[in-house]
Amino acid sequence: xxxxxxxxxxxxxxxxxxxxxxxxxxxxxxxxxxxxxxxxxxxxxxxxxxxxxxxxxxxxxxxxxxxxxxxxxxxxxxxxxxxxxxxxxxxxxxxxxxxxxxxxxxxxxxxxxxxxxxxxxxxxxxxxxxxxxxxxxxxxxxxxxxxxxxxxxxxxxxxxxxxxxxxxxxxxxxxxxxxxxxxxxxxxxxxxxxxxxxxxxxxxxxxxxxxxxxxxxxxxxxxxxxxxxxxxxxxxxxxxxxxxxxxxxxxxxxxxxxxxx
Amino acid sequence: xxxxxxxxxxxxxxxxxxxxxxxxxxxxxxxxxxxxxxxxxxxxxxxxxxxxxxxxxxxxxxxxxxxxxxxxxxxxxxxxxxxxxxxxxxxxxxxxxxxxxxxxxxxxxxxxxxxxxxxxxxxxxxxxxxxxxxxxxxxxxxxxxxxxxxxxxxxxxxxxxxxxxxxxxxxxxxxxxxxxxxxxxxxxxxxxxxxxxxxxxxxxxxxxxxxxxxxxxxxxxxxxxxxxxxxxxxxxxxxxxxxxxxxxxxxxxxxxxxxx
Numbered sequence: 001x002x003x004x005x006x007x008x009x010x011x012x013x014x015x016x017x018x019x020x021x022x023x024x025x026x027x028x029x030x031x032x033x034x035x036x037x038x039x040x041x042x043x044x045x046x047x048x049x050x051x052x053x054x055x056x057x058x059x060x061x062x063x064x065x066x067x068x069x070x071x072x073x074x075x076x077x078x079x080x081x082x083x084x085x086x087x088x089x090x091x092x093x094x095x096x097x098x099x100x101x102x103x104x105x106x107x108x109x110x111x112x113x114x115x116x117x118x119x120x121x122x123x124x125x126x127x128x129x130x131x132x133x134x135x136x137x138x139x140x141x142x143x144x145x146x147x148x149x150x151x152x153x154x155x156x157x158x159x160x161x162x163x164x165x166x167x168x169x170x171x172x173x174x175x176x177x178x179x180x181x182x183x184x185x186x187x188x189x190x191x192x193x194x195x196x197x198x199x200x201x202x203x204x205x206x207x208x209x210x211x212x213x214x215x216x217x218x219x220x221x222x223x224x225x226x227x228x229x230x231x232x233x234x235x236x237x238x239x240x241x242x243x244x245x246x247x248x249x250x251x252x253x254x255x256x257x258x259x260x261x
Numbered sequence: 262x263x264x265x266x267x268x269x270x271x272x273x274x275x276x277x278x279x280x281x282x283x284x285x286x287x288x289x290x291x292x293x294x295x296x297x298x299x300x301x302x303x304x305x306x307x308x309x310x311x312x313x314x315x316x317x318x319x320x321x322x323x324x325x326x327x328x329x330x331x332x333x334x335x336x337x338x339x340x341x342x343x344x345x346x347x348x349x350x351x352x353x354x355x356x357x358x359x360x361x362x363x364x365x366x367x368x369x370x371x372x373x374x375x376x377x378x379x380x381x382x383x384x385x386x387x388x389x390x391x392x393x394x395x396x397x398x399x400x401x402x403x404x405x406x407x408x409x410x411x412x413x414x415x416x417x418x419x420x421x422x423x424x425x426x427x428x429x430x431x432x433x434x435x436x437x438x439x440x441x442x443x444x445x446x447x448x449x450x451x452x453x454x455x456x457x458x459x460x461x462x463x464x465x466x467x468x469x470x471x472x473x474x475x476x477x478x479x480x481x482x483x484x485x486x487x488x489x490x491x492x493x494x495x496x497x498x499x500x501x502x503x504x505x506x507x508x509x510x511x512x513x514x515x516x517x518x519x520x521x
Contacts, residue, residue, distance in 0.1 A: 112450045126406065128451050129434035211435025211446070212411070226438065229342040230413045 025243070032240055033233040040237040048215040049223035049238065056131065056219055057199040060138035064146045064195050069181075069188065071143075072150035094144045101140055102208025109136065109209075133210035134217045138199035145198055146191040153187025154180075190253060197249050201242065293329040296496045297349065299340040300332060301356035301415065301483070302439040303380065303457075306464035307516035308332060308354070314512060315503050328496045336414040336439035344369055344488070351491030352500060354483060356380075356415035356440075361484040371494060374486035377504050379519040380458045381478050382416075382423050384471040385447045392453050394471055397427040400454055408443050408452040409433040416440035419479040420456035427477040444468065460517030483518070 033040070040046055075086055093101055109116040109127045119125045127133045161183060165175045181188070203221035210217040212226065220238050227235035300308050312330045319327045333340065333350070337360040344353060344364050353370075354377070355361040361374045386394050392405060400407050409431070410417030417436065424431055434452060437443045443455035448467035458481065462470035485504060487497040503509045510520040 106449075106451070110449070110451050126451075129406065129408075211408070212437065213433065213435050217435070226411065226413070229336075229338045232342075 028236065028239055028243060032236050036233050037237050037240070040234045041241075043234060045214055045218075045223060045227070046234060046238060049218055049220045050241070052131070052134070052215060052218065053200060053220040056134045056138055057142075057196055057202075059135045060142055060199040061146075061192055061196040063135070063139045064143040064199075065188070065192060068143050068146040068191075068195075069150055072147045072154060075147065075151045076154035090147050091144045093141050094148075098141055098202065098204030099208050102137060102205035105133075105137060105140060105205060105209040109133075128209060129211045129213065129217065131210075131216055134206050134219060137205040137209045138202045141202050141205050142195040142199035146188075146195040149187050149191025149194060150184060153184045153191075157183055193249060193253060197246065200245065293326050294493050294496065295331050296328040296351050296493050296500060297331045297333065297491060298352045298354065298500070299344065299348070299350040300334055300352075300354040301337045301340070302334050302441045303356055303416065303461055304354055304483070305332075305334045305441065307378075307460065307513050307518060308334075310512045310516065311504060311509055314508065315500060318503070328493065328500075330500075334441075336410075338413045338415075339438065344490070347490075349490045349492070350488055351493050351497035352485065353488055354485040354504075356481055356483055357418065358482055358484055359418075360415065361486060364488075365486070369488050369490055371487045371489040372498075374484040375501070375505065376482050376521055377485045377501075377509075378483040378513050378521065380460050380481040380483065380517070381519070382419055382456055382473050382481075383459045383462050384473060385444055385455045385457045385462055385465075385468040386453065386471055387447065387450060388467070388469050390469055390471065394454050396471075397424060397429045397473060397477060400424075400431045400456075401429050405454065406434045406452045407431050408435045408437060408446045408455040410440050410443050410456075411436040411438060414439060415481065416443070416456070416458065419481055422479050423456065423473060423477055426479075458517070463517030480519075 071090060075083065075090065078086060096104075106128060107113050109119075111117065111120045111126050111128070116127055119127070127136065157180070161179050162175050165179045170178065201221055202219070203225065206217065206219055207222050207225075212218050212222055214223075218226070220242060224235045224238045224242075227238065298308065298312075309332075312332065316326050316328070316330065319325075335343075337355040337357060340353065340355070341360040341363050344350065345367055353361065353364055355364070358376075361370075364370060365374060384394060384397070384400070386392065394400065394405075399405075409420050412418055412421055414437070416439075435446065437446070440457050440461060443452075444457050444461050444465055446452040447455045447457075448465060454471075459470065462468055485501055487494060487501055491497055504513075505521075514520055
């Protein structure tokens with residue numbers, strides 16, 4: 001059967017939409033100070049921000065794996081209202097404006113926050129303005145991506161493999177580590193990559209909750225934002241790095257995402 | 262469910278579209294022109310009051326609001342960058358000469374900038390000064406959480422100057438993008454101290470100020486200029502004249518600035 005021809009108007013609107021994505025990328029690439037790029041890359045501010053961003057985003061992803069997989073397992077087991085409530089709570093950071101997340105984290109873990117005040121009074125520990133705060137902000141914003149991916153994986157899992165293992169005498173942990181988690185590997189992997197990418201790009205929650213100090217809380221997106229005012233070339237160079245990372249993720253994951261869509 | 266949501270969003274959008282017109286309650290009066298003012302963060306309380314008085318004067322003279330004032334408050338360095346990228350504004354008021362010079366060098370200033378106010382630095386501490394901070398040297402104490410403005414921000418540059426004069430090295434916990442960020446970190450108790458302007462402390466009411474002696478202090482100069490990128494130059498000139506008038510100066514003084 002022949003498919004109906006697409007009207008020109010649809011094509012025009014689609015083209016406009018595409019232009020909105022393509023033009024900013026072109027601007028970034030065309031205005032990049034290529035001759036200075038290497039000098040900008042070796043600038044201490046840039047290297048410190050890059051190092052910190054890599055550390056924070058990977059730590060946030062590791063924490064998300066440790067806490068997010070169990071959370072996804074609980075989510076996949078629940079039904080009805082409990083599940084809806086848990087799911088809404090877990091995915092809220094995905095739709096919440098990150099700066100609101102930062103304010104919320106501050107009110108919870110700041111020196112006068114509901115949990116932070118206890119920490120401060122008992123141990124003299126203050127979370128805001130530390131790298132811990134930057135990691136917490138990134139985990140808060142990025143973990144939902146992992147939870148959602150793993151939960152989807154768990155729901156589409158063929159549970160007969162687990163039942164077979166159990167009938168052969170395997171205990172809970174043995175089934176989990178030998179059967180369930182290996183079967184979930186693709187879901188965990190794509191969830192972790194998405195989570196890492198989101199953590200790497202985190203800005204609003206981090207600057208609100210962790211503040212800004214080079215080498216401690218100034219991650220690449222914050223450095224880009226600040227450098228734009230004083231050193232635009234450095235801002236464009238750092239933006240290009242994040243763009244390259246994003247493209248690399250897309251290319252590396254194309255079978256998983258584009259194939260599934 | 263979906264229909265209700267769409268209806269609510271559409272209603273909200275329409276309300277948002279029409280709200281600027283709602284400022285003129287009587288249909289017969291002409292729609293106000295917008296006067297866009299880019300001003301340093303530290304000017305927010307003072308310019309709020311000056312703006313109200315400016316409009317009250319308009320109402321007294323013409324019977325209605327002629328110019329709708331649209332303020333953009335941010336760090337002077339951010340405003341300078343936005344102006345450089347082509348942001349349209351009628352007036353620029355900076356917290357230092359350097360950023361005004363930069364904007365002027367970009368050919369954006371319509372008439373020579375004029376200094377309209379001075380400000381000094383002060384240490385902001387929690388109400389009652391629980392940490393016993395009395396001098397700039399106290400800010401170097403270990404265990405104290407000190408927040409400064411970033412050196413690219415005028416307030417941060419001035420603070421660095423004052424600390425250098427006093428021979429004090431501070432390890433700041435965070436470098437904020439505008440002086441109001443420093444103030445809020447102290448006001449919310451996340452930081453023990455920060456260096457801000459005297460005017461910030463007078464208008465904040467949430468923090469106490471610790472004076473910095475004159476020989477260590479820095480006097481900040483605030484220049485203002487009409488820009489040639491705006492669409493409302495006549496009103497812009499009126500506003501600048503009002504800021505420099507006796508009434509404008511007394512409002513600035515009430516907000517903690519020193520006049521010229």
